[in-house]
Amino acid sequence: MTARRFWWWDRRRSVVLDVGLALVSALECALEGVRFAGNAGLPVPLGVVFGLVAGSVLVVRRRWPIAVVLVSIAVTPAEMAFLMGIVSLYTLAASEVPRRITVVLAGMSLAGTLIVTFVRTQQDVANATDGDFRPGPWYVPVVSLFLSLGLTGPPVLYGLYIGARRRLMESLRERADSLERELSLLADRAEERAEWARTEERTRIAREMHDVVAHRVSLMVVHAAALQAVALKDPAKAVKNAALVGDMGRRALRELREMLGVLRSGDAGGSGARSLTSSAVPLAAVGAAAAAVAAAEAEDGPYLADLEALVGQSRQAGMVVEFSVEGDPVDCGALVEQTAYRVVQEALTNVHKHAAGAKTWVRLAHRGSEVAMQVENGPSDAGTADAGLPSGGNGLVGMRERVTALGGVFVSGPTDAGGFRVSAVLPARPRGT
Numbered sequence: 001m002t003a004r005r006f007w008w009w010d011r012r013r014s015v016v017l018d019v020g021l022a023l024v025s026a027l028e029c030a031l032e033g034v035r036f037a038g039n040a041g042l043p044v045p046l047g048v049v050f051g052l053v054a055g056s057v058l059v060v061r062r063r064w065p066i067a068v069v070l071v072s073i074a075v076t077p078a079e080m081a082f083l084m085g086i087v088s089l090y091t092l093a094a095s096e097v098p099r100r101i102t103v104v105l106a107g108m109s110l111a112g113t114l115i116v117t118f119v120r121t122q123q124d125v126a127n128a129t130d131g132d133f134r135p136g137p138w139y140v141p142v143v144s145l146f147l148s149l150g151l152t153g154p155p156v157l158y159g160l161y162i163g164a165r166r167r168l169m170e171s172l173r174e175r176a177d178s179l180e181r182e183l184s185l186l187a188d189r190a191e192e193r194a195e196w197a198r199t200e201e202r203t204r205i206a207r208e209m210h211d212v213v214a215h216r217v218s219l220m221v222v223h224a225a226a227l228q229a230v231a232l233k234d235p236a237k238a239v240k241n242a243a244l245v246g247d248m249g250r251r252a253l254r255e256l257r258e259m260l261g262v263l264r265s266g267d268a269g270g271s272g273a274r275s276l277t278s279s280a281v282p283l284a285a286v287g288a289a290a291a292a293v294a295a296a297e298a299e300d301g302p303y304l305a306d307l308e309a310l311v312g313q314s315r316q317a318g319m320v321v322e323f324s325v326e327g328d329p330v331d332c333g334a335l336v337e338q339t340a341y342r343v344v345q346e347a348l349t350n351v352h353k354h355a356a357g358a359k360t361w362v363r364l365a366h367r368g369s370e371v372a373m374q375v376e377n378g379p380s381d382a383g384t385a386d387a388g389l390p391s392g393g394n395g396l397v398g399m400r401e402r403v404t405a406l407g408g409v410f411v412s413g414p415t416d417a418g419g420f421r422v423s424a425v426l427p428a429r430p431r432g433t
Helices: 012-040 044-060 065-074 082-094 099-126 139-230 235-266 283-300 304-316 334-354 395-405
Strands: 321-326 360-367 370-377 409-414 420-427
Touching: 012 044, 012 082, 044 065, 044 082, 065 082, 065 099, 082 099, 082 139, 099 139, 139 235, 139 334, 139 395, 304 321, 304 334, 304 360, 334 360, 334 370, 334 395, 334 420, 395 409, 395 420
Parallel strands: 321 360
Antiparallel strands: 360 370, 370 420, 409 420
């Protein structure tokens, strides 16, 4: 019956309890009404009806506790409704009625009970027939005070205790519900962060694979095309190009194998059968793999000093490249040097893909706390055959992500001469290092 209410009662047992108390109180008041009618000179049935009506008021004690207490105070001179007085005071003290009203009504009930008890005790002492019983003047006030306190104090104190305990339980329940909602929100946020981390890790791995493999494979395709063109005319040059293709293929395979090995070691704590890029990979495995890859790059990754060799590979593929360095080299972080190298590498790869035969300029400048690089190519040589390399459109996006992640600036776009320019400026010491 949790969804059903019985008037102002929340539960069935509350209805049974209040109705039962009201019946007992009505019976008590009806019996006491007989004596009241005799003392007041009224008909006995009238006294009984008065007692039944007064006692049955207890049934509404939860709905109108103040009214029930007032009724019990009003019938106190008739020396009836003792049960109603005790229960009503307890209900008033345990309810949400302001404490000032509770204190006032409890004081009124105490005063009424004290007066009635004092008068009744004084009458009993005056009517006593035992000659040996001669109490002092203190007897009547003390007995009246103890009786009135005994009828008023315990129910009020117990009601205050029950009310405070109920409010505490409600507060704890609300706090538990609030904590449960907060935990649910934290779990949702943790899941969002985990999904974001997995997405970032997949993007970073794709960028690394693109940077490591695409450049090598692009050069291999260019050399393979040159090999096909000179195989019959110049066997010596064909042999040289074939050796270059083989060397680049071995390097690409070695770098790819190293990256996959690091990723596997980063996922060793997991099931082993799940892929790092799977949405089911826990955040800890993703973070471990990312840390392992970053550590491997910091130790074995390319540096600015390797740019000369990178440019040399493009020259061997037939590209006309001018490489220049300006300024005194500054102490850059390993991640900055690797990012600068990857930017130049991807820019040269794009020249191989989209501007075969174009003259290219690679410039590196050290500017105190910054390092700048620029790769610019002229218009493509119309007489040079297209290498037919596919493009996924992720090269420029990956370069921009790398540069902006370190707090740098990246700009790319066509030139007035019909070529293309890629420029990037990186801080020598990125944010957080």
